[in-house]
Amino acid sequence: MRPGRHLLIATALTLAPVAVPAHAATIQVVMENLVVLPAEASAKVGDTVEWINKDVFVHTATARNGDFDVTMPAKKTVTSVLKKAGAVEYYCRFHPNMKAVLNVAP
Amino acid sequence: MFVRLSAAVAALSLLGSAALAQGAKSTDPQIAHIAYTAGVIDVAAAKQAVSKASNKEVKAFAQDMVRDHEAVNKQALDLVKKLKVTPEDNDTSKALSKQAADKLAELGKLKGAEYDKAYVANEVAYHKTVNAALETQLIPSSQNAELKGLLQTGLKIFQGHQQHAEHVAATLK
Numbered sequence: 112m113r114p115g116r117h118l119l120i121a122t123a124l125t126l127a128p129v130a131v132p133a134h135a136a137t138i139q140v141v142m143e144n145l146v147v148l149p150a151e152a153s154a155k156v157g158d159t160v161e162w163i164n165k166d167v168f169v170h171t172a173t174a175r176n177g178d179f180d181v182t183m184p185a186k187k188t189v190t191s192v193l194k195k196a197g198a199v200e201y202y203c204r205f206h207p208n209m210k211a212v213l214n215v216a217p
Numbered sequence: 218m219f220v221r222l223s224a225a226v227a228a229l230s231l232l233g234s235a236a237l238a239q240g241a242k243s244t245d246p247q248i249a250h251i252a253y254t255a256g257v258i259d260v261a262a263a264k265q266a267v268s269k270a271s272n273k274e275v276k277a278f279a280q281d282m283v284r285d286h287e288a289v290n291k292q293a294l295d296l297v298k299k300l301k302v303t304p305e306d307n308d309t310s311k312a313l314s315k316q317a318a319d320k321l322a323e324l325g326k327l328k329g330a331e332y333d334k335a336y337v338a339n340e341v342a343y344h345k346t347v348n349a350a351l352e353t354q355l356i357p358s359s360q361n362a363e364l365k366g367l368l369q370t371g372l373k374i375f376q377g378h379q380q381h382a383e384h385v386a387a388t389l390k
Contacts, residue, residue: 144369144370144373145370145373145374145377146373167288167291167292168284168285168288168374169284185288203377204381205281205285205377205381206373206374206376206377206378206380206381207377207380207381207384208373208376208377208380209377
């Protein structure tokens with residue numbers, strides 16, 4: 112490898128932390144054929160959840176403890192930011208047999 | 218391949234009809250027709266409820282039923298078109314429709330809270346019956362993989378409706 116390339120890589124690595132500031136993660140939850148995947152997910156307060164509804168039906172992600180209640184139109188993706196920590200059980204209000212857990216760390 | 222559907226017929230006859238033929242055989246075109254008819258029936262009941270129900274939650278539930286069952290039936294129509302299958306009317310579908318028409322007339326005479334309760338109770342019973350037929354007969358009997366898949370999705374959505382209806386019924390007590 113030519114020395115010039117090493118220098119470029121070294122520069123890029125040095126700049127990386129500056130160019131890409133630490134930010135909250137985005138996790139995906141998919142609803143397809145009346146199933147929520149993953150059935151159990153982990154995230155942190157401040158993270159964004161992308162709720163991806165692949166069904167032709169409207170679904171909700173409704174926290175049993177009231178922490179969140181997101182409605183996803185058919186074939187749409189909706190995002191929400193997690194505001195509170197806790198192990199949150201949630202379900203779909205229209206199809207209560209759709210259930211999952213979101214573990215939100217502080 | 219022809220499959221005996223007597224158990225499904227037995228389950229569906231819980232709906233109260235004596236017209237169901239014993240030992241009827243159902244093919245995929247007939248199964249598609251039965252499943253579609255079951256959806257149409259629930260949409261009709263729900264439309265009646267949207268205009269008649271007085272309880273807000275009952276009305277909202279009925280709107281959910283219209284939306285979901287119309288979506289399922291649209292998928293069913295798209296699938297039979299794709300498979301070039303013509304849904305075939307049959308004794309089970311006819312008996313279901315007759316029974317449903319009677320129930321609609323019966324519910325039509327009720328008013329207010331009495332109507333709300335009767336509609337939701339019937340929704341619980343109806344979804345239970347259809348789910349049993351789907352689970353034990355229609356799904357195992359279906360030959361085409363895509364039809365089977367749609368019926369399986371239908372079962373999950375109907376099971377969800379049953380739980381939703383049970384929840385609404387509990388709030389009316």
